[in-house]
Amino acid sequence: MKKVFVKSYGCQMNVYDAERMADMLASEGYSETKAMEEADLVILNTCHIREKAAEKVYSELGRVRELKNEREAAGYETKVVVAGCVAQAEGKEILRRAPAVDVVVGPQNYHNLPSLLKKPRSERVVDTEFPVEDKFDHLPKPSKAAIRNRGVSAFLTIQEGCDKFCTFCVVPYTRGAEVSRPVAKILDEALRLADAGVRELTLIGQNVNAYHGEGPDGAVWSLGRLLHRLAEIPGIARLRYMTSHPRDMDDELIAAHRDLPAVMPYLHLPVQSGSDRILDAMNRRHTGDEYRRLIERIRKAQPNLALSSDFIVGFPGETDAEFEDTMRLVSDVGFASSFSFKYSPRPGTPAADIETQVSEAVKAERLARLQNLLEMQRQAFNHGTVGQTLDVLLEKPGRHPGQMAGKSPYLQPVQFESDRHAVGEIVTVRIIGAGSNSLFGEISEPGNQAAA
Ligand code: SAM
Ligand code: SF4
Numbered sequence: 001m002k003k004v005f006v007k008s009y010g011c012q013m014n015v016y017d018a019e020r021m022a023d024m025l026a027s028e029g030y031s032e033t034k035a036m037e038e039a040d041l042v043i044l045n046t047c048h049i050r051e052k053a054a055e056k057v058y059s060e061l062g063r064v065r066e067l068k069n070e071r072e073a074a075g076y077e078t079k080v081v082v083a084g085c086v087a088q089a090e091g092k093e094i095l096r097r098a099p100a101v102d103v104v105v106g107p108q109n110y111h112n113l114p115s116l117l118k119k120p121r122s123e124r125v126v127d128t129e130f131p132v133e134d135k136f137d138h139l140p141k142p143s144k145a146a147i148r149n150r151g152v153s154a155f156l157t158i159q160e161g162c163d164k165f166c167t168f169c170v171v172p173y174t175r176g177a178e179v180s181r182p183v184a185k186i187l188d189e190a191l192r193l194a195d196a197g198v199r200e201l202t203l204i205g206q207n208v209n210a211y212h213g214e215g216p217d218g219a220v221w222s223l224g225r226l227l228h229r230l231a232e233i234p235g236i237a238r239l240r241y242m243t244s245h246p247r248d249m250d251d252e253l254i255a256a257h258r259d260l261p262a263v264m265p266y267l268h269l270p271v272q273s274g275s276d277r278i279l280d281a282m283n284r285r286h287t288g289d290e291y292r293r294l295i296e297r298i299r300k301a302q303p304n305l306a307l308s309s310d311f312i313v314g315f316p317g318e319t320d321a322e323f324e325d326t327m328r329l330v331s332d333v334g335f336a337s338s339f340s341f342k343y344s345p346r347p348g349t350p351a352a353d354i355e356t357q358v359s360e361a362v363k364a365e366r367l368a369r370l371q372n373l374l375e376m377q378r379q380a381f382n383h384g385t386v387g388q389t390l391d392v393l394l395e396k397p398g399r400h401p402g403q404m405a406g407k408s409p410y411l412q413p414v415q416f417e418s419d420r421h422a423v424g425e426i427v428t429v430r431i432i433g434a435g436s437n438s439l440f441g442e443i444s445e446p447g448n449q450a451a452a
Pocket of ligand 1: 011049050168169170171206207243244245270271272310311312341342343344345346
């Protein structure tokens with residue numbers, strides 16, 4: 001049997017795509033390996049969101065080239081594929097800069113991998129055209145064993161691409177226009193995952209709450225309606241979704257946070273900046289106060305809501321005062337976790353051409369201040385859960401013998417002693433301590449809510 005090594009960079013969409021590639025290659029006779037040096041096929045599933053991400057891929061390709069040469073000297077062939085958003089954005093440039101690469105394939109084309117891999121060695125190929133057909137129709141379904149191997153929490157792509165065109169972002173160019181998968185196909189995949197023991201589904205999409213898929217009744221379903229249907233699936237106890245845009249948080253979705261116990265009280269809702277002028281220049285189409293009011297409405301529906309966000313500092317022309325607006329918004333809203341980045345100019349996006357770029361030193365100083373505040377909020381949130389009893393979904397054995405590890409409703413890792421609970425159970429745990437990255441707890445009630 002041939003071996004494939006897949007390395008994924010960037011967002012959860014790439015994690016999902018990497019799993020689908022592995023499923024597809026399994027039916028082509030490849031088994032997955034975690035060791036690149038023994039792989040007959042190396043796939044780098046890349047991310048193009050920030051400059052460093054692409055440079056990391058080129059330096060990794062340097063290492064892959066050495067490995068390919070070593071294996072060749074030993075009489076083994078290694079095929080090298082670059083997939084994902086760097087593949088889409090750079091195309092032929094990758095073949096020019098990285099001689100080890102055989103195939104460059106975009107995120108909407110990886111269902112073509114089996115035929116691309118059959119091309120002769122001398123023929124290096126680029127496949128990045130946006131296809132008319134739906135790649136999902138061509139991807140084989142994962143086996144029960146493959147699903148089980150990946151654990152009780154699974155990603156499920158419901159939407160791809162983006163039509164928002166934020167001025168800093170490459171996604172509309174690399175992933176293409178916004179497309180929602182039909183409800184029937186999502187249900188089919190969800191039922192399959194549940195049948196193999198999955199308890200938690202995270203619905204993913206570049207702009208997931210813009211979901212508007214065709215329902216079985218022929219009507220267009222929103223994300224709120226889809227969540228109601230998925231919550232009915234036996235065995236599925238938890239539903240999450242990411243990444244959302246503030247403009248697409250409609251009433252039905254907010255109500256789902258109130259009405260569906262399966263919808264976890266955790267929401268990743270990126271705001272990017274607290275300054276109205278910067279938000280406008282980013283083409284985010286909402287103000288800081290509109291975001292604050294939106295959060296108030298969601299918290300009214302779900303008072304226990306824990307919030308997460310993405311932030312960009314040093315967007316072109318951002319003044320000190322505008323950065324302070326972001327600090328104020330963070331203080332006003334309060335975040336349980338977050339991701340924050342220095343603005344990175346992406347070729348082809350409107351913001352990259354703005355002349356007033358902020359210096360690296362200023363970006364670094366702003367990022368350090370913002371991250372300091374966000375980290376204090378994260379720690380405060382985690383310490384605030386000490387003394388509470390939380391439902392924990394058991395995902396794996398813990399770090400030490402006799403320990404189990406799982407996640408709280410707020411996505412916090414929780415460790416506790418147990419020798420009588422199994423992966424997939426949801427156990428009520430009293431939180432007794434908070435470390436820097438996980439919580440520690442003790443069982444409060446016997447195991448319950450076992451998988452149906
Ligand atoms: N769709 C999501 C939204 O509307 O917020 C964001 C998806 S994007 C893949 C993930 C995050 O990367 C963004 O929220 C943003 O904070 C960050 N990002 C995107 N482009 C960036 C850039 N040019 N420089 C720095 N960070 C960037
Ligand atoms: Fe990029 Fe998100 Fe804006 Fe779409 S909504 S352009 S994915 S940041």
